Amino acid sequence: MIEVVILGNGRTAHFLISQFIACNQIKIKQWYMRQPKGDESQFLIETTTALTSVIKNADIYFICISDDAIASFSKSLTVSGLVVHTAGSIPLQILNDHQQKGVFYPLQTLSKNALPQIDRVPICIEAEKKDDFDLLTRLASLINAKYYSVDSTQRATLHLAAVFANNFSNHLYAISADLCKKNQLPFEILHPLIIETAQKLQTLPPQEAQTGPAIRNDHQTLKKHLKQLSTTPYMELYESLTQSIQKYHEEKL
């Protein structure tokens, strides 16, 4: 039995609880939160809002609070046991006040009301000591998660790569939706294409899947598109992305 304490009540906390609660080899001993949101009682877990009341001898403590607050929170947490944070862009060393420290970072976009299936949430694991690393991988295995060994430098890269793959591509969808709306077109026409483009990655690396006027260096279409965009705020971004594609695939042009 692995005994854990959850610290925080945001989306990551909810995600971990939903996974741990379903596994009879993991026991959530306690759940700390600064400010209850009112929906915590449904989980039938002992809760506390006093940091001083947090039990001292659990196996793992999961810090699931906002990135900026982790450093000072870690300092004020006086427990024995493995202390881990769950943040993509924060190095392991932020937990230096603790003997045993680690990272357990679920790489997925989490929303409280529609939690993703665990097989769609890769877990990035880091720890200083082998025993701690093994404990975290055992925990990941118990909830059937796919896990990767990712150190702090790699995790910072992964966080940045995720900004391109998730935040930035979502913005392109938003531009796409705006162009549709301004021309009385339902954006849903483009959903299948977007999903196909994303799923294709599983069989074809994106650099090989690249298509479109930029990589073909199709001047006529590029000119036409820029003209179409001239009354929108998206002309410069179209140019930046076109140039970036051409630079990336320079040898092909």
Add this chain to the structure above:
Amino acid sequence: MIEVVILGNGRTAHFLISQFIACNQIKIKQWYMRQPKGDESQFLIETTTALTSVIKNADIYFICISDDAIASFSKSLTVSGLVVHTAGSIPLQILNDHQQKGVFYPLQTLSKNALPQIDRVPICIEAEKKDDFDLLTRLASLINAKYYSVDSTQRATLHLAAVFANNFSNHLYAISADLCKKNQLPFEILHPLIIETAQKLQTLPPQEAQTGPAIRNDHQTLKKHLKQLSTTPYMELYESLTQSIQKYHEEKL
């Protein structure tokens, strides 16, 4: 029974053939191609490489050739019946030499070896005459395709919107993959996040799903990311995309 002739042997031609051949109310009377690729015989369709031999009295002629070649090809095609092209960025008027003209544009990324399911290929339909429009929608219904009435101006917008949603987002995946590779990370860690981001569109408009340091105006993370990118070719694009997100969501910042 709707009798059709397919003109061209690229990916769109293969896609249409694969759909039409499975429907017993559609008959592919003939398949014209300038240059056989050798794999055409498997479909057991009468083929020809002589434009003059193309039969004159089919119900619909599908021009499935490269965008640039459609204008001159249309001029040299002397048939009666409804002539349609299948291109996203070409207006209907390019077929002005024909009495009956239309567009039947499958909005999807097609590859010969992995043809998508028809329920993932929306068809954009346009025609000048009501009877021709009805014939094309009947055909779309026969192959169980979802179709939309899209005029030439709207289709040009849709083609442009697809560049953002497909070509440009694929390029962001490629950058993401490159960042992973340079840091000894398998790009597959990001696949679930990318697919989740794409699928989320079906329940949440992309402008509402936007997350990340740009929309939070999180200076510290933005600075850190730019520093990480300083040795890559992606710094300027990161800045352009960040600015574009902040401009798009100005009222929120």
